[in-house]
Amino acid sequence: MDQDDVDTGLRPYSDVTKPLSPDDERRLALIDAIPVMDESTPLAAQLAVDARRRIELAGQKFPPPLQTRVFTVANQKGGVGKTTTSVNLAAALATSGLRVLVIDNDPQGNASTALGIEHQSGVPSTYDVLINDVGLEEVVQESAVIPGLYCAPATIDLSGAEIELVSMVARENRLRNALASYLKGRSQRGEPRIDYVFVDCPPSLGLLTVNAFVTAREVLIPIQCEYYALEGLSQLLNNINLIRAHLNPALHVSTILLTMFDGRTNLAQQVAEEVREHFPDQTLRTAVPRSVRISEAPSYGQTVLTYDGGSTGALAYLEAAREIARRGVEPRNDYAQVGSGSDSGTRNEGDQQ
Numbered sequence: 001m002d003q004d005d006v007d008t009g010l011r012p013y014s015d016v017t018k019p020l021s022p023d024d025e026r027r028l029a030l031i032d033a034i035p036v037m038d039e040s041t042p043l044a045a046q047l048a049v050d051a052r053r054r055i056e057l058a059g060q061k062f063p064p065p066l067q068t069r070v071f072t073v074a075n076q077k078g079g080v081g082k083t084t085t086s087v088n089l090a091a092a093l094a095t096s097g098l099r100v101l102v103i104d105n106d107p108q109g110n111a112s113t114a115l116g117i118e119h120q121s122g123v124p125s126t127y128d129v130l131i132n133d134v135g136l137e138e139v140v141q142e143s144a145v146i147p148g149l150y151c152a153p154a155t156i157d158l159s160g161a162e163i164e165l166v167s168m169v170a171r172e173n174r175l176r177n178a179l180a181s182y183l184k185g186r187s188q189r190g191e192p193r194i195d196y197v198f199v200d201c202p203p204s205l206g207l208l209t210v211n212a213f214v215t216a217r218e219v220l221i222p223i224q225c226e227y228y229a230l231e232g233l234s235q236l237l238n239n240i241n242l243i244r245a246h247l248n249p250a251l252h253v254s255t256i257l258l259t260m261f262d263g264r265t266n267l268a269q270q271v272a273e274e275v276r277e278h279f280p281d282q283t284l285r286t287a288v289p290r291s292v293r294i295s296e297a298p299s300y301g302q303t304v305l306t307y308d309g310g311s312t313g314a315l316a317y318l319e320a321a322r323e324i325a326r327r328g329v330e331p332r333n334d335y336a337q338v339g340s341g342s343d344s345g346t347r348n349e350g351d352q353q
């Protein structure tokens with residue numbers, strides 16, 4: 001990787017806000033102490049880049065959003081990194097001082113597994129919230145390894161919910177109502193605010209995904225940098241438009257994350273370029289590389305942040321999370337939302353239709 005491509009993030013951000021803090025000064029001094037490697041020694045260059053990123057990101061506190069930000073992580077294409085992105089971004093934000101809830105809205109229960117959250121049949125789950133009017137506060141579990149990271153688990157029961165929801169009253173609003181009353185209840189009980197919510201969706205556009213779209217204000221689309229990556233995207237965007245027109249005027253695609261990126265292949269580069277061309281404002285600068293550590297972590301019931309926090313994959317998710325967090329405090333953006341899809345709110349300038 002070209003070192004110039006790495007956004008250290010420290011200088012530009014600090015320049016426009018406030019003078020460098022002593023902590024930032026210390027980090028910059030350490031970063032400056034690492035020798036610059038040229039491309040004749042690619043491995044050494046990569047190690048130097050990672051060392052800089054580690055120094056810069058370790059223990060950094062991210063700014064809290066103005067209000068709770070609710071994301072639906074969706075792509076009807078399977079295996080593109082929805083769950084991996086949900087849990088690792090959530091872990092990155094939580095380890096950086098924010099409070100994060102992951103709602104596992106996929107019967108596969110992969111997000112619950114990756115977060116090490118109990119989700120065998122019978123455990124109170126998203127299914128009970130959607131179908132049995134159980135409050136989210138009764139199903140949410142806190143991660144044993146990352147304080148401030150919570151998960152509403154999915155059990156296999158959720159696979160029946162698509163059909164059971166069909167005949168229910170206000171079937172598209174059930175998750176939204178549950179989240180709104182959970183967030184309100186926390187505030188009434190004097191519990192600290194949840195800063196971020198990620199709803200991990202199944203690879204389909206059925207009622208579970210519709211519920212997630214009605215719940216969130218922001219959609220995060222992970223795109224795998226492979227052939228066919230953009231196929232199906234227009235269908236996804238059409239669906240989002242339909243939801244916006246009929247059920248949730250505030251919904252918009254705020255974030256696109258390139259996943260499983262392999263910079264050595266022309267194909268990945270081409271896909272990345274095409275995505276950035278179509279979605280210049282939404283696509284994060286950080287692309288998540290293909291990484292063995294990322295794929296290994298779930299089998300240990302862990303996110304890559306705790307499994308191997310210094311790995312390239314963990315650093316990429318930390319960087320992506322920092323980009324998201326910083327966008328959330330920029331005054332030009334209106335990302336804030338508290339469990340309500342009914343306000344038409346102004347949308348991000350760069351929204352794609």
Ligand SMILES: Nc1ncnc2c1ncn2[C@@H]1O[C@H](COP(=O)(O)OP(=O)(O)OP(=O)(O)O)[C@@H](O)[C@H]1O
Pocket residue numbers: 077078079080081082083084085106108110201202203259260261288289290291292294295296298313
């Ligand atoms: N950056 C990465 N590097 C290597 N492997 C990855 C990466 N991101 C995801 N994977 C692996 O790719 C597979 C699919 O990822 P994931 O489960 O997150 O996709 P998904 O979109 O949630 O899938 P589904 O549509 O089935 O819900 C998993 O085995 C995961 O470990």
Ligand SMILES: [Mg+2]
Pocket residue numbers: 082083084106108110201202
């Ligand atoms: Mg998944």
